[in-house]
Amino acid sequence: MAQLTCTYVRPLEGITVVVDLDEMKITKYYDRFTVPMPKVDGIEYQASKQKPPYGPRVNGVMVAQPDGPGFQIDGHMIRWANWNFHLGFDIRAGPIISLASIYDLEKDTFRRVLYRGFVSEMFIPYMDPTEEWYYKTFFDIGESGFGLCAVPLEPMTDCPANAVFMDGYLAGQNGKPFKISNVFCIFEKNAGDVMWRHTETGIIGQEIREVRPEVSLIVRMVSTVANYDYIVDWEFKQSGSIKVGVGLTGVLEVKAAPYTHTDQIKEDPYATLLADYTLGPYHDHFLTYHLDLDVDGDENSFVKDKLVTKRVTDHSSLRKSYWTVARETAKTESDAKTKLGIEPVELLVINPNKKTKIGNHVGYRLIPGSLASPLLSDDDYPQIRAEFTKYHVWVTPYNKSEKWAGGEYVDRSRGDDTLAIWSARNRDIENKDIVLWYTLGFHHVPYQEDFPIMPTLSGGFELRPANFFDSNPVLKTRIPKVAHWPNCTST
């Protein structure tokens, strides 16, 4: 055991133990079958134990800020560029972003965007129906806690050289507080992207070129929930966008089997053969976000701008068709539930009481990403408990008891206290304080590259201003000065 790097990649398969926790007794012991334990070869991932040949090496690429970070942290309030927000640490959700407001240069005031946003639940059902695996349908937020499983972030690897770290405090099981050091990192990101640009080539005798490079702010937490490591990012852009990212990495939950070659597999293994005696069962990851947007105030509406094809039938045009926008305002929760990917639609949270100078309702748009829908049957017990994953989008009126999409007590959930149940009341949501729930997902068919550790697979979504500002809010952003190092000579 001293050699063991990882407890997940060498499973003993076939044994089930049932314990009566009241009696503290083993009441049942099944040993259904024997299969070889997966081999130890190739599962070592510690740098100190690697032997040549080594993987590709690249020259150092570091981020430098000679003038220091451009943000201020005052307690848990963070101020950067045109953004202000509060960063909380929660035992269940991990990071909670609240009171996020953006400065409007024209109006000379901060305007509220997001009252509160966090990961509300994550559902990870495995697709192996056998005795030893059928129950593996995890609810990582409600059962394990993203905050409780957060790990200290390592400077220079988990976060770049210019990151600033923040500790988190939790109540332990004995009631005493304990600290997770460096639970968050906050850093300005310069990925070499372009905020906006244009080359004007149409004016004879001159070429006008204007480019503004993109620098954004990232808030990061990593939660290691048993075998998986989740990298949870909130990114704030000067243009007003909030991008939410999630990276999946860590160790696969594997299953032992007697196979050393796919030719030996005669029945559905519910899995990919990854290595000798090692299967990677199929599974999903669904992350449901609670997004209590307050777009320029707390009375908001949810609208679907459907893109609909129109036929030109009166021969008024040489075109036969075009598309236009048909706006539908969701009056009740039932109107708001949306499965995406079928019909083209723009989803917005607007403030019906506020308009831009020229009359458009101020709004924020959800640009979805990482779409996946559950494939379990509706009547399957795990799916009854996770019915909130059935739609990509739900909208509810704010209710302080409706924070956790899978219910308050998820361990014991029978699916009777979930977002799907609350929403079935079909409450009014027009011009109210509303919460947008978005579920992103990944169907995970493991590949051999994912073994023993998985290169990060990323997804996310964007909240982007949509007629929130009267015009491009970063038009008047100046070109950044080239940063120079003090006390250096060129070589």
Place this chain on the structure above:
Amino acid sequence: MAQLTCTYVRPLEGITVVVDLDEMKITKYYDRFTVPMPKVDGIEYQASKQKPPYGPRVNGVMVAQPDGPGFQIDGHMIRWANWNFHLGFDIRAGPIISLASIYDLEKDTFRRVLYRGFVSEMFIPYMDPTEEWYYKTFFDIGESGFGLCAVPLEPMTDCPANAVFMDGYLAGQNGKPFKISNVFCIFEKNAGDVMWRHTETGIIGQEIREVRPEVSLIVRMVSTVANYDYIVDWEFKQSGSIKVGVGLTGVLEVKAAPYTHTDQIKEDPYATLLADYTLGPYHDHFLTYHLDLDVDGDENSFVKDKLVTKRVTDHSSLRKSYWTVARETAKTESDAKTKLGIEPVELLVINPNKKTKIGNHVGYRLIPGSLASPLLSDDDYPQIRAEFTKYHVWVTPYNKSEKWAGGEYVDRSRGDDTLAIWSARNRDIENKDIVLWYTLGFHHVPYQEDFPIMPTLSGGFELRPANFFDSNPVLKTRIPKVAHWPNCTST
């Protein structure tokens, strides 16, 4: 006119001029109506002409490589980390990536991934059927040329401080060569992402944490096709992924109208009111990529791994359902055509003649992004010419004449020489040298934030190894050394 920054944002509306190019005469002149010309206020975007208040300012965030770039350029061959590829510059496509191969540490050899990849066509139909606008259904690659419209890249803004630039040469209309300086930049990107990580928390008495930061290589070109600026990125990851990105920015093509407030609009304007007298018409952007994958050799097959729900009917499990993978190999072009977003599916190009040690076919997976389908009617002339956008994915057998999805001579296309027509022959594609065509798209409803210049909207897709390697190819990547500046003292 001396004050003019941009020729696109102050249109004279209502006038149509028809010219007979043989006679060099104006044959028709319509002046259908008069509307005010959009105002000049707020359209200036040159930094030198801005007045306070300025946009948000952030501290400098620069990328530094004290040891210099980690790649070598030998003519047009680029070598970096475990990748080798050729970067060509084409008047029509812009960048052409070819002969991309990745070094396999276990096999001690380079293995081919992509024989040739490039943007084959881009289709941008506007949704205004009126006399002055109906014909605006641009094919930017075939009509304008992404290479011909490429602009010199500006150090420190278009590309970060560590970028290396490459010139491009084209044949001018008079037959003489001309140079576009700095048409490409190549740089190593460190966005603060994580290549892979795991914290092992399950071993009593010790915590093992291993993290490898992500550094990738970007090849970038920017093409300013009239009003729009397209940022075209090819990203190579050490894990074997090739990510293709496109950023849309630049100036909207706007239309003059008599409105200063949305309340005045009584009929469908086919557009968003963006400013006084200024409409932003609805439109699409479809980019079709030609991806001649050669996965470990040139005889490949295209497979769809469909995720299908299975019911448990024999009471063998407490589960009622699960999903599993049903592989379908596309035998002909017709089998391969795919509309995405409807059914869950993994799309792979595999080499049916090569297997991993444990028997999986070596392959690469397409992870789609930025999905959009055309909304024009099939019988509409622009859509007949752009029928290749009807499916997100097509697969054809390699044919040297089939490079340009919209046909060889797009200006005069009647839709009889397109990918859709070639593919209608329904040729065999199993175990052949095949080409994967992927179309990404954006339905663009303009918002006021997009005026006068649009903050970058990004999309893309990923080609990711899928049982190409026997295990994680970056497991043995060492932790990078911290880069130190020479000749510096700390302050």
